[in-house]
Amino acid sequence: MKIAELEQRLREQGLKLTRPRQAVLEVLSRSGSRLSPAEIHRQGRRSYRRLGLVTVYRTLALLEEMGLVQRVHTETGCHSFAGVRSPEGHHHQLICKDCGRVEEFSDCASEQLLAKLQKETGFAVEDHRLEVIGCCPKCQ
Ligand SMILES: [Zn+2]
Ligand SMILES: [Zn+2]
Secondary structure (H helix, E strand, C coil): CCHHHHHHHHHHCCCCCCHHHHHHHHHHHHHCECECHHHHHHHHHHHCCCCCHHHHHHHHHHHHHCCCEEEEECCCCCEEEEECCCCCCCCEEEEECCCCEEEEECCCCCHHHHHHHHHHHCCCCCCCCCEEEECCCCCC
16 A cells, blocks of 8 residues: 555544654555564664654554554464555455465455354354465465
8 A cells, every 4th residue: 555545544543644653554565574563663763763662563553453454473473464455345365484475365265154154153253364374486
């Protein structure tokens, strides 16, 4: 997403595109890979020297809530984050386990499975998460 578009989205929520928020968003949109909060902090400080780690965490939580960044899991059990390219609609992520590259895909085929699960378990399914882990063409 372009910075202007992001700014518009924040404004719709009554929020400003502050320097720390801009720094975090720039790092994520530039990278195309999942990044840990510490890595976002490190890179973000190149454009905004006063960026603090606590601010990075807070900003990530806000942006996640707005659907602008996606939390992804890592092998170590920690979380890292990736920028969302198309915040509209339903999509999932394909993550390269070697370089951390993240691709989005939207043709999720879970509908049938979820319908079956609801029937079998009596659960009222509200949401689902799906992360596909693999090895990208470059890393193979
Ligand atoms: Zn890769
Ligand atoms: Zn899905």
